[in-house]
Amino acid sequence: MSDPTARFAEIVGDHNLLTGDAIPDDYSHDEELTQPPQKPAYVAKPATAEEVSRLLVAASEGRIPVTARGSGSGLSGAAIPRQDGLVISFERMNAVLEVDTTNQVAVVQPGVTLTALDAATADTGLRYMVHPGELSSSVGGNVGTNAGGMRAVKYGIARHNVLGLQAVLPTGEIIRTGGRIAKISTGYDLTQLIVGSEGTLALATEVIVKLHPRLDHAATLLAAFADFDQVMEAVPKVLASGLGPYIVEYIDNMTMAALIHTQNLELGIPDAIRDSCQAYLVVALENRTAGRLGEDVERAGELLASLGAVDAYVLEGVSARKLIEAREKAFWTAKAIGADDIIDTVVPRSAMPKFLAGARGLASAAGGAAAGCGHAGDGNVHLAIICKDAAKRKQLMTDIFALAMELGGAISGEHGLGRAKTPYFLRLEDPAKVALLRRIKESFDPAGILNPDVLFAAGEA
Numbered sequence: 001m002s003d004p005t006a007r008f009a010e011i012v013g014d015h016n017l018l019t020g021d022a023i024p025d026d027y028s029h030d031e032e033l034t035q036p037p038q039k040p041a042y043v044a045k046p047a048t049a050e051e052v053s054r055l056l057v058a059a060s061e062g063r064i065p066v067t068a069r070g071s072g073s074g075l076s077g078a079a080i081p082r083q084d085g086l087v088i089s090f091e092r093m094n095a096v097l098e099v100d101t102t103n104q105v106a107v108v109q110p111g112v113t114l115t116a117l118d119a120a121t122a123d124t125g126l127r128y129m130v131h132p133g134e135l136s137s138s139v140g141g142n143v144g145t146n147a148g149g150m151r152a153v154k155y156g157i158a159r160h161n162v163l164g165l166q167a168v169l170p171t172g173e174i175i176r177t178g179g180r181i182a183k184i185s186t187g188y189d190l191t192q193l194i195v196g197s198e199g200t201l202a203l204a205t206e207v208i209v210k211l212h213p214r215l216d217h218a219a220t221l222l223a224a225f226a227d228f229d230q231v232m233e234a235v236p237k238v239l240a241s242g243l244g245p246y247i248v249e250y251i252d253n254m255t256m257a258a259l260i261h262t263q264n265l266e267l268g269i270p271d272a273i274r275d276s277c278q279a280y281l282v283v284a285l286e287n288r289t290a291g292r293l294g295e296d297v298e299r300a301g302e303l304l305a306s307l308g309a310v311d312a313y314v315l316e317g318v319s320a321r322k323l324i325e326a327r328e329k330a331f332w333t334a335k336a337i338g339a340d341d342i343i344d345t346v347v348p349r350s351a352m353p354k355f356l357a358g359a360r361g362l363a364s365a366a367g368g369a370a371a372g373c374g375h376a377g378d379g380n381v382h383l384a385i386i387c388k389d390a391a392k393r394k395q396l397m398t399d400i401f402a403l404a405m406e407l408g409g410a411i412s413g414e415h416g417l418g419r420a421k422t423p424y425f426l427r428l429e430d431p432a433k434v435a436l437l438r439r440i441k442e443s444f445d446p447a448g449i450l451n452p453d454v455l456f457a458a459g460e461a
């Protein structure tokens, strides 16, 4: 391609193409902690699928690497571009196209943020339930990472809530997958192949998401446990109780202390209990009526006591919201206290005690520490890793991921691999599986332009 700047500008218009010093630093990173920012050569802000298609055709011809960007809140370095590359930012494609209450779906452009989608559905009594802690994140980013979040224990992850896509292939073809339909058994499921592919296969230009009823009454129980293993043993019993909690999170005592301190939380937990507890379980319940909710809260309190909770506090209104928000912001707390890396490993729920004990043991053997919280109902463990020595830390991370995989888990439960975790994935994953993924990638993206450093060819961890 003779002059990429002129070609991209001709597609999106001069005002919607940034180059050189005009590119703000924001486009060079996401929120991941370890990967160096890289300023791209071009940032294009298309307004339509056709413009995305023409950008990808031009980039394929010129072999220019392309990184899609939603809100840049990802935690794996998947939105960090190549220095010679093109960022396609979906910030102008931010319309909620339709809220279809009959089919209980919303049809949205990828740049719509979760806050905007929530506002657009508020009057319908329905809601998009994928709820990663960062509500400035975009639906396109949720598609890219297969986002999870706290409500996944009841409502599932992005994969369960994305019913269809309009997507642009790197060759420029525009396809539609799935639809406003509850089921489909017609060939390979391309929607699900694209969800979670971290911008390496195709770019979503329209997303059909499932909506669920909003339940008006909610309460949160915070249960303190003296023994860490008791918390993990309580989780399956809470899930099997039929109470249908929409949040089941654990928070270890170090992390709770940091959340209380950094976010000025007032939870009313007596010092004696705080000092003697190893961990907390947060269980949030919701219902159609206050009466039914009240019955469920009472039952949950009894259950938690029978499972060994030292005490359980029922939080409503502001204090419940503050606790949930503090938990959502746990990443910022980990960053503020100097975490060197984070993991979001997933293991079978039954393996959580073994995994957590193993990970903490490995961290202390490496002269570091591992503390955190996580989506206990999903077996999704978020650990802040503190280990200043880079070489030791890489080995520690490798050992922790290897342990998770031995226990039947996976490196990432929801953040994705990005640039940060790809090297561990390539080191630890079955080579036959990686080779198959590579062949799938080649069939979507023959020129290899889409996010080439993610999943396959990133640098050293």
Ligand SMILES: Cc1cc2nc3c(=O)[nH]c(=O)nc-3n(C[C@H](O)[C@H](O)[C@H](O)COP(=O)(O)OP(=O)(O)OC[C@H]3O[C@@H](n4cnc5c(N)ncnc54)[C@H](O)[C@@H]3O)c2cc1C
Binding pocket: 030, 031, 067, 068, 069, 070, 071, 072, 073, 074, 075, 078, 079, 090, 110, 131, 132, 133, 134, 136, 137, 138, 139, 140, 141, 142, 143, 144, 145, 146, 147, 148, 149, 150, 197, 198, 199, 200, 202, 203, 204, 205, 328, 329, 330, 331, 332, 414, 415, 451
């Ligand atoms: C405080 C905090 C808490 C968080 N908590 C959670 C949590 O609980 N659960 C969770 O899952 N995540 C969590 N995250 C991570 C993050 O919010 C999610 O990964 C979110 O899905 C990223 O959306 P984004 O719009 O910021 O995407 P970006 O970071 O911009 O991009 C993420 C990936 O999606 C790709 N992408 C973007 N747009 C498209 C598109 N249109 N088509 C195809 N690919 C695309 C990008 O190339 C990249 O690979 C948290 C982040 C923060 C900062």
